[in-house]
Amino acid sequence: MIVKKQRGALCRNLLLKRGNDLERINMKTRIIGMMVIFLMIIFIHPMTSFETDFTFDDVSEKDWYYADVQKACESDFMEGFEDDTFRPEIRMTYAQIVKIASGLKQSYTEEKILIKEDDPHWYDGYVDYAREHDIIVKDYPWNAPATRADFAEILVNSLMDSTILPQNMIEKGMIPDVPADHEQASSIYKLYRAGVMTGSNAEGNFYPDKTIQRCEVAAVLTRIIDETVRKDITMVFAREPQESISRTASIREGVKIPVLLYHGVSNRVWGLDYLFVSPNNMRQQLQWLKDNGYETVFFSDLTHLSDYQKPILLTFDDGYDGNYTNLFPLLQEYNMKATIFVVSDEIGNEHRMDKYQLREMSDSGLVSIQSHTKSHVWLDTLNKQQLIKECQESRTTIGEITGELPYAISYPEGRHNALSDSVVKDYYSLGVLDRNGPWISNRKTRYQITRTIIPREFTIEQFVTAVKK
Numbered sequence: 001m002i003v004k005k006q007r008g009a010l011c012r013n014l015l016l017k018r019g020n021d022l023e024r025i026n027m028k029t030r031i032i033g034m035m036v037i038f039l040m041i042i043f044i045h046p047m048t049s050f051e052t053d054f055t056f057d058d059v060s061e062k063d064w065y066y067a068d069v070q071k072a073c074e075s076d077f078m079e080g081f082e083d084d085t086f087r088p089e090i091r092m093t094y095a096q097i098v099k100i101a102s103g104l105k106q107s108y109t110e111e112k113i114l115i116k117e118d119d120p121h122w123y124d125g126y127v128d129y130a131r132e133h134d135i136i137v138k139d140y141p142w143n144a145p146a147t148r149a150d151f152a153e154i155l156v157n158s159l160m161d162s163t164i165l166p167q168n169m170i171e172k173g174m175i176p177d178v179p180a181d182h183e184q185a186s187s188i189y190k191l192y193r194a195g196v197m198t199g200s201n202a203e204g205n206f207y208p209d210k211t212i213q214r215c216e217v218a219a220v221l222t223r224i225i226d227e228t229v230r231k232d233i234t235m236v237f238a239r240e241p242q243e244s245i246s247r248t249a250s251i252r253e254g255v256k257i258p259v260l261l262y263h264g265v266s267n268r269v270w271g272l273d274y275l276f277v278s279p280n281n282m283r284q285q286l287q288w289l290k291d292n293g294y295e296t297v298f299f300s301d302l303t304h305l306s307d308y309q310k311p312i313l314l315t316f317d318d319g320y321d322g323n324y325t326n327l328f329p330l331l332q333e334y335n336m337k338a339t340i341f342v343v344s345d346e347i348g349n350e351h352r353m354d355k356y357q358l359r360e361m362s363d364s365g366l367v368s369i370q371s372h373t374k375s376h377v378w379l380d381t382l383n384k385q386q387l388i389k390e391c392q393e394s395r396t397t398i399g400e401i402t403g404e405l406p407y408a409i410s411y412p413e414g415r416h417n418a419l420s421d422s423v424v425k426d427y428y429s430l431g432v433l434d435r436n437g438p439w440i441s442n443r444k445t446r447y448q449i450t451r452t453i454i455p456r457e458f459t460i461e462q463f464v465t466a467v468k469k
């Protein structure tokens, strides 16, 4: 049995590696070390130049990964092949990845990795070490090429969070092929945010199921070792994002805008009847709006009100499932926009829409999903910490589902007070009440936008009167 410190493997230039090790020690030792190295170079390689470090036959200065391969090898975490090659294009196996991850972990812990001569496989010691340190929690096909997603997960598990601090603002859901609920989303997003991994194309795709090459791993390792070469990434959504509205966006003042308040759209009524408009009435009302030249808008459209002759907002509170089954087809048929205020804790519960329905509607461009708080609690009964939770968590949950952070909040039962207003302003650009509509646009009341409730029993005449009020 051999007990040895994992040296990840040996970079082709021992001298250079020694130099790196010594950098971690104090200056005095370092200077002595440098002298030793100098003497060693003189004695060991008297005939060669000082550029002994880096000569793989298959890695040239023209290759994008030249510096990465050099750095990764100097660091000990990777090595070349015996025949003076690095083989940059070769796919890395799970066993090789685990060896690298264990080496990274070991560089923090300064522990030893047990390599036993009688182990059946060369990688058994690394796998055991990785398992003990929760770098891996399951078995992989060790000799098969690792997927990029698994590589990301194993790598992140070997690192301390403090070494991959976020420097890029990338909300969950933004990487086109890594949705928020992807199994390895958390690791992949950490690496993107830290600028350690980036997309493989202009859209920022990650290709989680593809395999990973040695040169790519070298680049990732280099960015882990050297923070100065990490990448600044600006992610944009592959699809056209719905517009948002900032807290300070200017809104033309004095425009009277009907903001209609609905809840369910269903014949199947439960709880409070008046909250459920029948699909037939809904159709009749949309038809009337269309025939009378109304243009349905989102709250984000308030910034360019002059584009509309007769703007109107259709809003639906609580996130009932009839919004998907009955309202959404009507919106598609009439090509009309609606805003749905969902209670984030209720998403997927009985009578409520699930996240897939919300995402589908949001993706259609016809529906804007906004916040109706996390738990539908009265905001004027909460302390600051509770208010932060209601505002922040509902915002994040919705953002992860739709890929777009909500910018408006509807106060449950319209209740709010000075404290809730002050917290709401940290998270949202607009606040919405539940009565006293229409709203006359005004900068000062952007957190008290009034609405007009449309109850189940309304005839079309009553609806028209309410809209024209």
Ligand SMILES: [Zn+2]
Pocket: 317, 318, 372, 376, 412, 413
């Ligand atoms: Zn409500």
